[in-house]
Amino acid sequence: MNLVLGIDGGGTSCRAALATASGDVVGRGKSGPANIMTDLDGARHNIVEAARLAFVEASMDPGLIPDTSAVLGLAGTNVGGYKQQLEAILPFRRSFVESDALIAMNGALGDHDGAIAIIGTGSIFMSRKGSAMQTIGGWGFLLGDLGGGARIGRDLLQETLLAHDDIRPGSALTQAVMEKFAGDPRDIVKFGAASKPADFGTFAPMVFDHAGKGDPVAARVLQRAVGDLEEALDALKLEPGQRLCLLGGLAGLVAPYMSARYQAMLHTPLQDALGGAVTMAARLFGNAGAPAHA
Amino acid sequence: MNLVLGIDGGGTSCRAALATASGDVVGRGKSGPANIMTDLDGARHNIVEAARLAFVEASMDPGLIPDTSAVLGLAGTNVGGYKQQLEAILPFRRSFVESDALIAMNGALGDHDGAIAIIGTGSIFMSRKGSAMQTIGGWGFLLGDLGGGARIGRDLLQETLLAHDDIRPGSALTQAVMEKFAGDPRDIVKFGAASKPADFGTFAPMVFDHAGKGDPVAARVLQRAVGDLEEALDALKLEPGQRLCLLGGLAGLVAPYMSARYQAMLHTPLQDALGGAVTMAARLFGNAGAPAHA
Numbered sequence: 001m002n003l004v005l006g007i008d009g010g011g012t013s014c015r016a017a018l019a020t021a022s023g024d025v026v027g028r029g030k031s032g033p034a035n036i037m038t039d040l041d042g043a044r045h046n047i048v049e050a051a052r053l054a055f056v057e058a059s060m061d062p063g064l065i066p067d068t069s070a071v072l073g074l075a076g077t078n079v080g081g082y083k084q085q086l087e088a089i090l091p092f093r094r095s096f097v098e099s100d101a102l103i104a105m106n107g108a109l110g111d112h113d114g115a116i117a118i119i120g121t122g123s124i125f126m127s128r129k130g131s132a133m134q135t136i137g138g139w140g141f142l143l144g145d146l147g148g149g150a151r152i153g154r155d156l157l158q159e160t161l162l163a164h165d166d167i168r169p170g171s172a173l174t175q176a177v178m179e180k181f182a183g184d185p186r187d188i189v190k191f192g193a194a195s196k197p198a199d200f201g202t203f204a205p206m207v208f209d210h211a212g213k214g215d216p217v218a219a220r221v222l223q224r225a226v227g228d229l230e231e232a233l234d235a236l237k238l239e240p241g242q243r244l245c246l247l248g249g250l251a252g253l254v255a256p257y258m259s260a261r262y263q264a265m266l267h268t269p270l271q272d273a274l275g276g277a278v279t280m281a282a283r284l285f286g287n288a289g290a291p292a293h294a
Numbered sequence: 295m296n297l298v299l300g301i302d303g304g305g306t307s308c309r310a311a312l313a314t315a316s317g318d319v320v321g322r323g324k325s326g327p328a329n330i331m332t333d334l335d336g337a338r339h340n341i342v343e344a345a346r347l348a349f350v351e352a353s354m355d356p357g358l359i360p361d362t363s364a365v366l367g368l369a370g371t372n373v374g375g376y377k378q379q380l381e382a383i384l385p386f387r388r389s390f391v392e393s394d395a396l397i398a399m400n401g402a403l404g405d406h407d408g409a410i411a412i413i414g415t416g417s418i419f420m421s422r423k424g425s426a427m428q429t430i431g432g433w434g435f436l437l438g439d440l441g442g443g444a445r446i447g448r449d450l451l452q453e454t455l456l457a458h459d460d461i462r463p464g465s466a467l468t469q470a471v472m473e474k475f476a477g478d479p480r481d482i483v484k485f486g487a488a489s490k491p492a493d494f495g496t497f498a499p500m501v502f503d504h505a506g507k508g509d510p511v512a513a514r515v516l517q518r519a520v521g522d523l524e525e526a527l528d529a530l531k532l533e534p535g536q537r538l539c540l541l542g543g544l545a546g547l548v549a550p551y552m553s554a555r556y557q558a559m560l561h562t563p564l565q566d567a568l569g570g571a572v573t574m575a576a577r578l579f580g581n582a583g584a585p586a587h588a
Contacts, residue, residue, distance in 0.1 A: 078480075139482075140487070143451050143455055161437055167528075167529045189437060235459060235460045
């Protein structure tokens with residue numbers, strides 16, 4: 001029996017799905033982080049562990065791993081060398097390592113043309129028209145990732161300091177942030193100096209919460225974020241009628257604030273990223289290309 | 295003879311001036327950094343060394359240091375505890391440790407009401423009306439310091455990445471930045487991750503340079519910076535006719551871009567920050583309050 005693996009690895013966990021050659025999932029597994037940029041060996045370990053658990057769940061022998069080919073979607077594949085280093089040490093029959101964004105797009109759009117916007121801690125955009133693909137954004141929250149959760153949170157902390165100095169008007173939202181820091185702006189500065197992007201991102205939900213209550217600072221921060229997101233989408237030059245899928249932790253919160261033009265394009269993703277990896281694996285390594293009853 | 299010391303300490307060097315009780319400088323000394331937040335003992339060492347060199351230049355005995363009172367202007371005095379810790383270990387007769395901004399304002403304005411904007415790597419604003427003083431801004435480049443050199447540089451790098459992705463139009467300026475990174479946006483991201491505020495600030499002069507040639511991205515970045523600076527000045531509620539002094543490394547570059555309202559208020563600083571510290575020291579510890587020929 002010809003089996004394939006789809007794998008979706010990220011900074012917090014790694015998921016694997018074992019599927020038949022036609023893409024029907026027979027077992028799933030989940031393990032720890034697979035960050036090839038910060039811990040290549042740890043990533044390999046968790047990838048193999050997730051695959052092993054998928055064999056176990058399918059009541060199949062994990063000893064078949066070296067006979068099984070895999071499509072992997074991982075962050076950091078565009079940064080010099082990591083992808084090649086990983087492919088060289090993976091135990092699968094054949095390994096096809098791609099970006100997390102690509103497998104997410106394949107899952108979300110299936111065979112359709114269109115685009116995805118992954119809006120989580122960061123922001124990244126990808127479009128497909130036939131065989132032509134385009135990826136923009138990303139780059140991290142310090143100089144990029146505009147409209148992502150870390151930028152929204154950072155923007156809110158900045159607005160809170162500006163309100164503290166009476167440079168811009170504050171609101172219930174900036175008051176609520178200030179209370180989290182016991183009223184001391186220096187503690188906001190200290191928090192910022194010690195924080196990772198995800199820490200800034202923890203403040204993003206407050207912005208959406210207060211925006212729903214008409215808070216003017218929340219509205220300003222959100223308008224800027226949505227403006228930045230739509231400016232990036234504009235660069236993808238989507239045509240009316242094309243599909244746009246919003247993915248990532250903030251997708252559901254951002255969608256209601258988008259302009260009518262993009263609202264009209266929004267589609268529910270067909271599958272998640274892991275589903276996208278499985279479909280790609282079945283196409284590449286299975287028999288999906290052959291007649292159904294061959 | 296009653297002598298006083300004025301001291302101006304910063305992250306790169308520490309300067310001291312020895313003066314008579316009426317504020318006439320008789321000797322100067324310069325030593326290494328005096329950053330009380332990152333190296334309290336090192337700061338004490340360089341403060342005392344600068345004072346010692348001032349005595350030497352005046353051909354006087356540094357053994358008089360314990361008999362001499364000093365006014366010190368230092369960064370970091372508003373952050374919990376450092377000021378008190380330093381005052382406890384200084385060897386002067388009496389030590390009056392104040393913020394670097396305060397001595398800069400006293401130097402720049404003399405006895406006049408008005409305000410200063412220190413526009414260097416960061417940005418901070420201070421005003422005085424009679425005995426009432428107000429300080430706003432600062433807070434560091436991550437969440438504050440809007441309009442300062444680090445924010446201008448960071449903004450330029452972001453615009454360069456947005457131009458690379460065709461999200462916003464590029465220009466000769468973004469092209470010039472891209473060339474500095476051998477055309478690879480990933481190197482911009484790496485530079486950002488490894489950079490301190492002053493490193494981002496090294497890109498600020500390029501913005502002014504290209505703005506002078508009509509570059510549209512430079513104009514956009516600069517308009518944002520000057521808008522942020524004037525928004526902070528607005529919060530000081532200066533009245534027409536009051537003095538405004540721009541200080542810091544970018545003062546001369548920013549001045550021509552300010553609005554007519556603030557241009558009309560601009561005055562050349564009367565003295566530098568060290569001069570401000572000396573004047574304060576003479577007032578507090580000398581005989582400047584007494585009749586001239588007493």
